[in-house]
Amino acid sequence: MKGHGNKPESHGAVLVVAMGTTQEEGRAVVDRCIELVKKTYPKADVEFAFNYEAVRLVLKENGEEVLSPLAAMTRLLDKGHSQVVVQPLYLTPGMGYHELYRIIVALNDLAGAHGAIGFDGILISRPLLMNTEDYFEVAEIIDGIYAGSLAEDEALVLVTPTSEGGADTSLCQMQMVMDDICKSGKIVIGAVGGYPGVERAVKRLGHVGAKKVRLVPFSLVPGIHAWIETSGESNPDSWKKALESEGYQVTVDEKALGEHEEIISVFAGRLKDAVGSHGFLK
Template sequence: MKTGRHCPVGGKEKINVNRKAWKTTVYGSPGAVIRSNMIGGKYMNETKSGHEIKKDARTAILLVASSTTRDGAKKILENCVDAFKNAYPNSVVRYAIASELVRQVMAKEGNIVSSPVGALAKLIDEGFTKMIVQPLYITPGDGLHVLYSTVSTFNEFSGKHVSFGIDGILIGKPLLMNTEDYWSAADAITAYFGMPAENEATVLVSPIDEGGADPSLCQLQLMMDEKTGGRIVIGTSCGYPGADWVLQRLKHINARKVTLAPLTLIPGKHTDYELDGSGPDSWKNKLEAAGYTVSVSSKILGESPQIAALFIQSVADTGKSHGFL
């Protein structure tokens, strides 16, 4: 067997082994050459010492949410995990929380939840080589860019030639990304909240800063207009379109009765204050001051089977594009 030349790498010797047979570059010392190959459907590293490092051939799916410390948030995430487990029974499904503040509060309550970095590292340590990260985000804002950067960094270590030995980590889409996603989201939202009656409107309020993704809300509004005749209205507490624009829209469509609901998968405690708080700046008080009869819906998008189906499809599209599912 042709072994090529030896050169020191990180204190070890780099050995090029018959690439046609093994299609890999391996690292080790002259006394213990490590080789990678597919054995019995699972990746397995073999050493001359007889030790074996088994790799898990299943695909791991990691759901990532910003989440919140409010009551019921954990249950919503666990229900999402269950939905993905039912959709992908041959995969391992877990979740991580992106918000450091939320993780710290949960830790003080005795509930330790991994960050995306920690969760991915744990999956790699457990021997998974194929991973799909699915953000449970609505818009492609800052949160998605941070997560994408994390996944890209891990992928620097992918391939048989490096220390991690993973095939790679894929990342799915948020709810809103491509044109067809907006149409699908508009259908799902309308199906979940229902079509408002004449002289009524549903106002969906994003309670968070979308991190530069405000135009996504505007595009969603255009799609909703075609689906509902403008009776489902999109607003945000931290950007555009704000409350003043929403009031103009409600006047334009001659609405008299308004139902408020959060445009987020898992509403935080601050969402209650912004939508239904006692202060004059709450959405409910602003709309009532303008003469509308206002109620607040108990529906949460994170509990919508229609929305869950779109995220599940995102994983399917992402995984099949690279042979991970």
């Protein structure tokens, strides 16, 4: 009835959250994920946010305003959406994922018919790796993308950037599952500033008899720092330089893992699981 302040009709909203990137290829991954979400849930309001303030400030200097996850969530609630699903474009449930989770828990304390805001709730979907079956699913995809193109004396090294801080246990589990899927052992997982580090990777490379190494950023939304840490020519501590100093012939793949369509498509499944768990986005 007019004059009673009725809420506008809503079919729910999806917020896609990435750490942040100023790189064209990284932004293409975010755009592709948004496109996939809109195709899957055409009635939902779909927005995105970047977690890193430094990235948001750079983009703002260039004339683009990108919201933080908190600002984006509250804006969706202000627009009248009572059901919001957050899909993080994160590799593991590391520090970034837990920061996001704390924001959602705090907002959900205000939910409910008698809550301070009065919305149904905010759901957070899984990152790429969380449940045991996630690791096997992703390991199969990685094996399918790379294993067949490796030379006999070549190994693949996937390196996570520092943005995946607190992910050591997930990466160790990923390596164990990867060994189950890729029997040659020629797919190696590593972490910048974490474990398994470059020394551990060198030991594994020696064990499988590799002479050549193909480096790939183990990143979903590649940013400039991922490339600098992996192969930056001006970075004396890059993995490329470290492996070359051990005598390996090193090449760097043109694509980060997240740029492959097979990986992007996984997030559609993650989102469907979250939506189905509470019957959101009807």
